[in-house]
Amino acid sequence: MPESRELETFLTLAEELHFGRTAQRLHVSTAQVSQTIRKLERRIGVPLFTRTSRRVELTPVGRQLRNDLGPAWSAVEAALARAVETGRGVTGTLRVAFGDAAGGQLLAGVADLVRRRSPGSRVEFREARPAEVLPWLRDGEVDVVLAGLPLDGPDLATGPVLVRERRFLAVAAGHPFAARAAVGVADLARVTVLRCALPDPWLDEHAPAAVVRPRDGLQELLTLAGSGEGVVPVGAHIRRYYPRPDVAYVLIEDAPQLEWGLVWLAGAATARLRAFADAAAELVREPA
Secondary structure: OOOHHHHHHHHHHHHHOOHHHHHHHHOOOHHHHHHHHHHHHHHHOOOOEEEOOOOEEEOHHHHHHHHHHHHHHHHHHHHHHHHHHHHHOOOEEEEEEEOOHHHHHHHHHHHHHHHHHOOOEEEEEEEOOHHHHHHHHHOOOOOEEEEEEOOOOOOEEEEEEEEEEOEEEEEEOOOHHHHOOEEOHHHHHHOOEEEOOOOOHHHHHHOOOOEEOOOOOHHHHHHHHHOOOOEEEEEOHHHHHOOOOOEEEEEEOOOOOEEEEEEEEOOOOOHHHHHHHHHHHHHHOOOO
């Protein structure tokens, strides 16, 4: 049975078709590559490469072996990578994005819990504008984000709901809505609704004409609301973390609650990420 080193050398040479480049990739000498290939050819009983002074080519048997081994070898490498990741546990750095002060405070508590359990772990925080959340995640700039749910996509995975809260409208302090205890969903049709770029199925349904402000963060949206440019749907926590003399917060009494949770790329749930998601769920879990 061929050794794993022989198979790795064969597949690398089959890709490079050059003994020198293969040796560089494997961090061995050219002579070692030649010896390993000759040993493998003796095991199999037929040549796998034709060699001349100018080029290296696969023989028909070599091409068949490359095609048969390639997918299996990739699966072995992936399995080994997963084993290494599991062996490292939760040590290392997890990059987490959030959108506002409340999210940052929640995630800081989660990170503290993870660090106390695994002193070798580290969490890096990044504050993201709504339009940056998905690009950062998909481009690999962060590992996980705290975002409003649902945040659907075939490439996304979502943890459990961490927070549920009532929906409010941020309006100018002098707006007619500011004098009311609550407004209804039907009232959204009477005003200019401003919103961020992240998907919100409820808003899509009940305020389809909402003006999307893709470059604006929360403070910019609240400033626009305070200046009378429009109203901004927000979660209940915004009243506590962003009180402003120019803005009033009015309950949307017949709106469903907002839900928040962690979102990451499907298939990218490392041990660190899973430990962070478990800690988040534990931190917000209500006492029995």
